[in-house]
Amino acid sequence: MSDFLKNGLARNYLAGRWVDGDNGASMPVEDPGLGEHLADAALAGDQSLAQALDSARATFERGDLADMNPHARSRLMMRVAAEIREIAKEGGDLLCRESGKSLEAAEDEFEEAAQYFEYYGGMADKIEGKSIPLGPDYADYTVYEPYGVSAQIVPWNFPVSIAARSLAPALAAGNSVVVKSPELDPIGIAMLGLALERADVPAGAVSILNGVGSDIGAKLVSSPKVDQIVFTGSVPTGQAILRAAAGPVIPSLMELGGKSAAIAFDDANLDTLMSSLQSGIFYNAGQVCSAMSRVLVHRSIYDQAVEQAAALADGLSVGHGLENPGLTPVISALQLSRVEEVTSTATQHGSRIAAGGSALDRNGYFMAATILADVDPGSRVAQEEIFGPVVCFTPFDTEDEAIAMANGTEFGLVAGVFTRDLARAHRTARKLRAGQVFVNEWFAGGISTPFGGVGKSGFGREKGLEALFNYVRTKNIAISLK
Template identity: 80%
Template sequence: MNDFANDGLARNFLAGSWAEGDSGAVVSIEDPGLEEHLVDCAQAGEDSLSRAVDAARVSFDRGDLADMNPHARGQLMQRIALEIRAIADEGANLLCRESGKSLSAAHDEFEEAAQYFEYYGGMADKIEGKSIPLGPDYADYTEFEPFGVSAQIVPWNFPVSIAARSLAPSMAAGNSTIIKSPELDPVALAMLGLALERADVPAGSVSILNGIGADLGARLVASSEVDQIVFTGSVPTGQAILRAAADTVTPALMELGGKSAAVVFEDANLDTVISSLQNGIFYNAGQVCSAMARVLVHRSIYEDAVERAAALANGLSIGHGLDDPDHTPVVSALQLSRVEELASTARHDGVRVASGGARLDRRGYFMAPTILADVDPASRVAQEEIFGPVACFTPFDTEAEAVALANGTEFGLVAGIFTRDLARSHRVARKLRAGQVFVNEWFAGGISTPFGGVGKSGFGREKGLEALFNYVRTKNIAISLKG
């Protein structure tokens, strides 16, 4: 068996073994902090995908996971968590260098991945049906059964943790899984295969393939052998996947984009707001679907909030991820160009640039930490997902106006409220069009709290107990006892 990587080539984890790309094809991976080649990764194509799908189907039909004693399946997942932690130092170093994120953030990602397997491993023997009373002449009950082959397409912003977020409940439920990794930073995710291999995951039950989304991803979701699709990424790609899923009538779980708003009332603790802003928009260079992208502030404290936000942005340490600074590069030259173009458009439209607003004059794909003030709620920069370190500030006067502004996009992933008034926090939270609402701390919650959106932010829920039931379907069994 080939190792995960040697001779400068990272390989795909294909049905329990390590495989090179179709016809030797590779994807060149770049270090965005240095703008230089890092490593090559095997590029899977039609042949690799066919082998992975066939192996997944055989593994599922054989019952490798579905027929495994649920307690044993949970123990297997606990072993995976241990093996993820064993590779975390090497994996975090790779993830930092290929994605641009800070080393501590990369370590956090591997730790979160391990925790997903612990959390859902603990649920593997608790997927319980129910008895339904139909009177003395019948016995009626429900069972939950796995879908079969789950196809999962993972984004580049948090490849390891998001892959684990979907893979862990999929395995807990007994599905076979094929993961399509992001072509911008697939190497650390491929390393997850090492943890699976060392934990003795049944061959064929999981494959991790790197390939070009328009080719490999499109082929995967269009396959008639796929029983479920799980996608995290952009709205246009999600829409294309849903069109393909319609042809095969394949159920899909969609976690798409966001343009989330924080509503800052006049009684808010601004220290808390600024602390949340640092995590909410500058963590991972703002490349977070649930980023604190819009900040709606009561007019009475608006200028103070903008001034303090600009001071925060101007005071962040900036550098390569290995140096573990506050602010790191975006993932690619293309991403940097998009972020800068939107910021430039806002500036030409008369938006006040309180800090940043352009790329930094240094090696690497660095966008300056940016605070835009007096942003028109109808403008492009307020309506489109930037996916970069850019926060848009807009004032409001009344609670009703704040709610209307917060709900004034096509997205509905998360939202935030900052206030000391408990009654108002409950009242406003119910009115906000979002799948998750943070109060007085952006990114409050965790693995056990359900996450997902409404509108163009998608549908279905990841994380928490609720997510587990996205990976099973209900079967009702009704038995007549009338002789």
């Protein structure tokens, strides 16, 4: 760890080396569970970015990964997975402290990161083209080629897992990658550099830089040295990146926000619904793009569902992530202020606060687990992504009404259906405007299931076999034999 941490400073991983910030620049990192300074992180600038891009390009042009025997590339990915597991305990502790999430969730992120490398490592030698019949006078076939240099901007809510989610398929396909880590919690993701280094990933194939989004983030996505952009984050930032990418015409993969709804029909199992509610909106303090942020409940069971949800929210233990409580803090004072501000507008539009509703009076950045009942589906709180432990309950009478409300936002990331009627579940799932639909279990699925949205939730897919083909482009080769 000595190269990674130097004099209390978390350093950047630049083309196989651990480096300080440009001109010694650094930035503080807080512990949101205490509201106190935790550590400092090196701050990359123009010089580091230029070196990272040049090294990535040189590595790609040499074919260090792209021309590697696919079986060897697969074994390399498996070594990375093993090394990630070696740092999971120490990395989980740091990630817990800097992000505020529970220690269990932080360690799970490193395990999930390892699984991404295993999953795509198993595909590295299976990226196969196809032969196209054009008659006896031609031989025609396709090959898949890596893009080149992939620029990847990672959000703060699941930095280690999301970094691996994009990094693993990109490397499996033979790309080089420059990762821009989140400013609020850059330490855990930087530790992935340790695993890459120890697994002998070619120097230059990956750089992980912490820098200001409006500075090196903006310069990264507009650089003509970049061949692909992968972004996970907010809609406004995604729109800004797409505008920047339009000039050099850089292909982009966008995973943006959500305001996802679960529909609970009259035959829904309320215990199942409450279990999904606990993980769907209170896990990681609701700071999840695919959070279960709206619950539409048939009027016949609506009052009972709201009552049980309020009891669930009021009964959650609250504490620092190291305690593995039911509710952890949000990432920062600014985020807490935003969550509280948006929530406070709900009652002005007829909503009723069934539980929570405000910040908690304690050290750190804690928002009470909040249940808003009788929420107008057109109100701000039902339309905007809050990114906090706040869920909106709204009653419905008919199936068509529920589907219309669920589809009634600009987002379309995920959705959910709770019913014992299998035919209704299939029928409703087909009509929901979302990239993924959960039936009777929020967050059902895993690494092998494609993930991504429609509308302002973005485009392209991460996870699963489908994601791998976001990191290659098809070349057709037609040969006349005449």
